[in-house]
Amino acid sequence: MAELLRVQGYAATGLQQLARAAQAPIGSIYHHFRGGKREVAAAALRQAGAAYIQLLPLLLDQHADLPAAIEGAFAAAAEDIANTGWANMCPVGTVAAEIADTEPELRQVAAEVIASWVDEGTRYLAGRGLAQADARTGMYAVLSALEGGFLLARAQRTVEPLLAAGHAVSAYIATMPLWVPGVQGGGDASGGDVVHVAGDAHLRGEQG
């Protein structure tokens, strides 16, 4: 269901199409979703939102260096969008933009999905060593860069905006003090140390 919203948007997607995609008779859709198309779309956005946030640890756990991990995740997204012929990568973002002024209930669902991304992403980034406030600002920066990068890349049919956005947010994260557990020094009691995520490796390369 999210796939149809991703490709066509909300206005252009009919309930019959949604029923066909779910291989369900339209009567059963009405039975399970008494709110009709709006309620089906809400369920699809919630489902897609829950699935997408699971990609965050999957993608970012691959690199020990957090800024490199973020730049790598944007490079992977850029490869995906080019390989799919510039498909819309995020139904939540696109539907949110389309219906923000016209469908208050769906806008509220999109807002809740985004809030859950911010909460889970903040927890993940804090687990990677960022201070709580930095982790939250960092997660909003990642999401803005990703949604804006998708929009520009789809319009221009080039990966350049996504790679630049990923590079920028990676460099931003690299300016944040990082808590490295187990490193001695710094004079605190718990045996960790606050360092800066230094090194220029992530500021170059990995954009291919």
Added chain:
Amino acid sequence: MAELLRVQGYAATGLQQLARAAQAPIGSIYHHFRGGKREVAAAALRQAGAAYIQLLPLLLDQHADLPAAIEGAFAAAAEDIANTGWANMCPVGTVAAEIADTEPELRQVAAEVIASWVDEGTRYLAGRGLAQADARTGMYAVLSALEGGFLLARAQRTVEPLLAAGHAVSAYIATMPLWVPGVQGGGDASGGDVVHVAGDAHLRGEQG
């Protein structure tokens, strides 16, 4: 005309509405825009695009410090979007996302508008002291952060995503070496010097 596209999007805006907004009889619209609604929308996107890029120097010339200027511009955008009741701030971005898969000619127009923003923005940032390649990556980072920040702020009805996006791109620009004309030193012949945009002032505050 761009105003209608901004508020309603492309699909929901009729040619009669466009004619009313332009205070023109619909026959004269057809006379001047033989391509109908699609051609009117293309003209509106080009016009809005040309107007918007003029805001860049207007907003950024206000601060001698480039990262502070960028963070200030995002704060101004955040104030605008909150004051207008979370209006759609950019018809080019929204229409581009809506029609990317369905209206190839309009997508091409959006791509050209974005390319002109990148070119003009790159020129501006290079004029503020960034190296050419940094200026181009920086402009894409600004545009991604702005479009993504608008999308998230409209969906969530909070300025937090826009402020975080502006903070991140400002911190990113601050990592770039800056050419300061007229400063002696550095051993080059032209009397300028390459410095880093240092200082933490723009990394805190100015988010109010």
